[in-house]
Amino acid sequence: MQPSGNLHIGNYLGALKNWVAIQHDYEAIFCIVDLHAVTEYQDPAELRSKIRELAALYLAAGIDSKVTTVMVQSAVPAHAELAWMLTCVTPFGWLGRMTQFKVKSADKETVLDGLFQYPVLMAADILLYQAAVVPVGDDQTQHVELTRDIAQRFNSLYGETFVVPETSLPMVGARIMGLDDPTRKMSKSATGAGHAIALLDSPEVIRKKIMRATTDSAPGVDFAVLSPGVENLLSIHQAFTGWSSEQMRAHFAGMRYGDLKKQVAEATVAGLDPLQRRYQEIVSEPGYVERILREGAARVEPVADATVELVKRRMGLFTAS
DSSP states (O other): OOSSSOOBHHHIIIIIHHHHHHTTTSOOEEEEOHHHHTTSOOOHHHHHHHHHHHHHHHHHHTOOTTTSEEEEGGGSTHHHHHHHHHHTTSOHHHHHTOHHHHHHHTTOSSOOHHHHHHHHHHHHHHHTTTOSOOOOOGGGHHHHHHHHHHHHHHHHHHOSOSOOOOSOOOOOSOOOBOSSOTTSBOOSSOOOTTSOOBTTOOHHHHHHHHHTOOOOSSSBOOTTSOOHHHHHHHHHHHHHHOOOHHHHHHHHTTOBHHHHHHHHHHHHHHHHHHHHHHHHHHHTSTTHHHHHHHHHHHHHHHHHHHHHHHHHHHHTOOOOO
């Protein structure tokens, strides 16, 4: 994840909670992609603060640094070095077809080259560690497909070098939409104050945001004709409580929206309480987060450096050994 904006319940329920569930099944690396963040201008002091905050939220959510690696992208120079070498084998047209680039550049007067090259850096993040599977959502599937294409092209040009990763590790997390516009996925970059519930929002703020969430003009919950806003609120409640579909129907059918929102708010407050408590413990311990990030970088750097060395030899570049 990028250390920009505020991590919200969509990030948590849609991805982070799932990462926690699968971390013991794989040799996992959870990266904070700060080089990706600077494809748009970031205030330096705020970026440094957000890196620490995101790392603490990873840990507070349940990522176990004893069995996985939590690290910052820029702390391992091999990410940027491999990205350049992969850029040199990636056709311009492949990048021009990326949907996210088209969307993000559409309303900009000036489009920075970093935004265009973003998917190649993501490919480097994956291929650097010879990753077999990548736990991403649907919105990143095209980028992982590009990673596969880049790996296969490099292998065909220079010989077998990279593991070609699986398109994605199926995600089982909930898809959470914006509270103000339930037809669009909840986003860290959205500017509306009532759009997203941040993981560090206070209970009072959470309640206020949910009580203002978009629903429809019907008097109460009708499972036969759920509007996007009502369906989104029900999804949030179900994701935090783990209730079955049968339980949801039995409990909420016919309920007035004011009562629905109150119950969704309380489920959200209760669901985030352990994470918020753990977060406060983590950030109150001087140097703890920084130590975890240093250890994480040290753990993966030999693997990353070995891959870069192999790529250099394959391409005929100078190597010290």
